[in-house]
Amino acid sequence: MLQLYDSFARIKKDFKPYNKSNVLLYVCGITPNNATHLGHAFTYVMFDALIRFLKYKDFGVTYVQNATDVNDGDDVIKQAKETGKTWTEIAQFWIEHFQKQMDALNVMRPDKYLLASEFIDRIVSINEKLITKGFAYEKNGNIYFDISKFKDYGALSKYGNEQMLMISTERGNDPKDPNKKNPLDFVLWIKDDSEPNWKSPWGNGRPGWHIECSAMIESTLGEQIDIHGGGRDLIFPHHESERAQTESFTGKKPIVQHWMHTGMVMYEGEKMSKSLGNLVLVEDLLKQYSPSAIRWLLLSHHYRHPWEYEEEELKNCEQKLQVLGSKLQEKTSGDWKTIERYLEDDFNTPEVLRYLQTECAGETLKKGLELLGFEIKN
Ligand code: ZN
Numbered sequence: 001m002l003q004l005y006d007s008f009a010r011i012k013k014d015f016k017p018y019n020k021s022n023v024l025l026y027v028c029g030i031t032p033n034n035a036t037h038l039g040h041a042f043t044y045v046m047f048d049a050l051i052r053f054l055k056y057k058d059f060g061v062t063y064v065q066n067a068t069d070v071n072d073g074d075d076v077i078k079q080a081k082e083t084g085k086t087w088t089e090i091a092q093f094w095i096e097h098f099q100k101q102m103d104a105l106n107v108m109r110p111d112k113y114l115l116a117s118e119f120i121d122r123i124v125s126i127n128e129k130l131i132t133k134g135f136a137y138e139k140n141g142n143i144y145f146d147i148s149k150f151k152d153y154g155a156l157s158k159y160g161n162e163q164m165l166m167i168s169t170e171r172g173n174d175p176k177d178p179n180k181k182n183p184l185d186f187v188l189w190i191k192d193d194s195e196p197n198w199k200s201p202w203g204n205g206r207p208g209w210h211i212e213c214s215a216m217i218e219s220t221l222g223e224q225i226d227i228h229g230g231g232r233d234l235i236f237p238h239h240e241s242e243r244a245q246t247e248s249f250t251g252k253k254p255i256v257q258h259w260m261h262t263g264m265v266m267y268e269g270e271k272m273s274k275s276l277g278n279l280v281l282v283e284d285l286l287k288q289y290s291p292s293a294i295r296w297l298l299l300s301h302h303y304r305h306p307w308e309y310e311e312e313e314l315k316n317c318e319q320k321l322q323v324l325g326s327k328l329q330e331k332t333s334g335d336w337k338t339i340e341r342y343l344e345d346d347f348n349t350p351e352v353l354r355y356l357q358t359e360c361a362g363e364t365l366k367k368g369l370e371l372l373g374f375e376i377k378n
Contacts (some may be wrong), residue, residue, distance in 0.1 A: 002344045007259040019225040021060040028230035029066040032094035033075045036101040037279040039272040041288040046303040048107040049372045065110040068118040070117045072190040101282040116212040121200045123207040123215045135248040139179035141191030141203040147184050149242045157236035170235045210241035228256040263306040290376045293318040298361040299349040327361040334360030
């Protein structure tokens, strides 16, 4: 039986999708305003490998991913202003860049790749519903989610109010916004007459980031899904808020059976992030290392654990793969059931790679590498 950890329950749970022939899987995508780094790759390679394993286990999968091309912040708009390009040109440029890096790493494209800007109508109608049901309120053209109406706010992250306030403020929430009833209330719609903006019953504006994912999931997969993924830093406030909104407007729970979060990739002692400037870009690594070596490095870390990138480790991966290449021609050794057992235990790829490297040769090795998406060159 496949067991996957659920960040909400904080335990490994049996994987029992609503419909075995159509596992509903959503992974939060990129904000298309910067180059793809190793932290991005860790998340998307991991889910790619997981999907390959689910399909091997005879599950059908619908995999949806998005790009946050517009939101209440100015991530893409700012770059457009600086470069004289349109915001859609900026978003398209970085989405193509991201897809090129993912293709190079042999990551399969999602079944649906969504742009938040294509779901504005649905976002507006969800906002109206939240207001009608008393979970949201309008003030001066902005719409806020009223967290006092959702008693469970904080149940996913397990953070107390003080911690939620600290983290959301770090991430750009303005606790002193005079329009708010509670400093933790978050934006569902923000009034803005500058470009780009969309019409709404409350005037021109743009949607909040969290409501976008709620709308895209509900519109394409439904009200309750099997797996929702993303980096660990998305648990709060993004997924916490998604959960509050979706449960409130659908009246159903749980909205997700397995919340799966990937650990942060660190570099030089800190989380790899654009703001800290400590990015290791996938395009740079691909100039020096094979896609399989990068894939091996990523899958040799358990998806839930944070880890620190060191180039020496990537060099070792390249060497290991060369040795393994020669072992493909040898007499078959290794036990396939052992490989499956590791993967069924919360997708323990590090144990599988260790086992492939130390115990396997011939057909078992080939099958194991193929299962995890390695491109095999004889
Ligand atoms: Zn999201």
